[in-house]
Amino acid sequence: xxxxxxxxxxxxxxxxxxxxxxxxxxxxxxxxxxxxxxxxxxxxxxxxxxxxxxxxxxxxxxxxxxxxxxxxxxxxxxxxxxxxxxxxxxxxxxxxxxxxxxxxxxxxxxxxxxxxxxxxxxxxxxxxxxxxxxxxxxxxxxxxxxxxxxxxxxxxxxxxxxxxxxxxxxxxxxxxxxxxxxxxxxxxxxxxxxxxx
Numbered sequence: 143x144x145x146x147x148x149x150x151x152x153x154x155x156x157x158x159x160x161x162x163x164x165x166x167x168x169x170x171x172x173x174x175x176x177x178x179x180x181x182x183x184x185x186x187x188x189x190x191x192x193x194x195x196x197x198x199x200x201x202x203x204x205x206x207x208x209x210x211x212x213x214x215x216x217x218x219x220x221x222x223x224x225x226x227x228x229x230x231x232x233x234x235x236x237x238x239x240x241x242x243x244x245x246x247x248x249x250x251x252x253x254x255x256x257x258x259x260x261x262x263x264x265x266x267x268x269x270x271x272x273x274x275x276x277x278x279x280x281x282x283x284x285x286x287x288x289x290x291x292x293x294x295x296x297x298x299x300x301x302x303x304x305x306x307x308x309x310x311x312x313x314x315x316x317x318x319x320x321x322x323x324x325x326x327x328x329x330x331x332x333x334x335x336x337x338x339x
Contacts, residue, residue, distance in 0.1 A: 150320035152202055153297060157186040158313045158337060173199025173297070180300070183311070185259070185338055189300040191217060191309025196299040201227040206321035210263040210330055212338055214311035215254055223306040225315065226298040230264060233306065247273050249282040259313065259338035261331045265321045274324070279331035281324060313338060 179194035266273035
C-alpha cells in the first residue's frame, strides 16, 4: 500500500486481494465489509447488475473528501451506481453522462468503454460543486446539468439502497478525508494502473 497516500485515508479496499463474504478494510479503521452475491474474479470483484453489492462500515459525513476507484463497466446504463455514501456518490447516469453527488459535476461517457478498466477520482472541497473529476488521471470535469443524490450512513458499493446495481468489476476503492491534489491523484493512477492493464 506504499503508493497510496495515507494521510486522511479512511477507507481502503484492495478488492483485487480480498475474498470472502466479509472482510475488514485495509486502513486504520478496519471497517467491516459485507459482500452480497459478488465474488472476486481476476482483478477485482465482479457485480452482476442485478443484486450484487458490498456494504462497508460507517461513512464519513463531512467535507473535504476524495474518492478514487478502479472500475470496469460491462454495461453502462442509466442509474448504475459505483459508490454511494453520505458525502460522495458516483454513477453512470444516462447514455451521455457519468455523474457525481456534487452539484452538476460529471463527465462524458466517451471516457469509458464497456469491458475496459478506468481509474475515476473526485476530489471534493465541499458538497456545492467545488470539486474536480478525473478519469485515468486526467481532469475531465464538465457541467452536466444534473447531479446524483447522496445519503445513507454506510459506504455502499455497486448499489444505492438496494437498487441501481452496477454491472461490471471494481478493483480498488480509496476514500480520503481531504481533497487530494491533481498531482496526488495522478500519482495514485500511475502507480496502480499496471494491475488493470
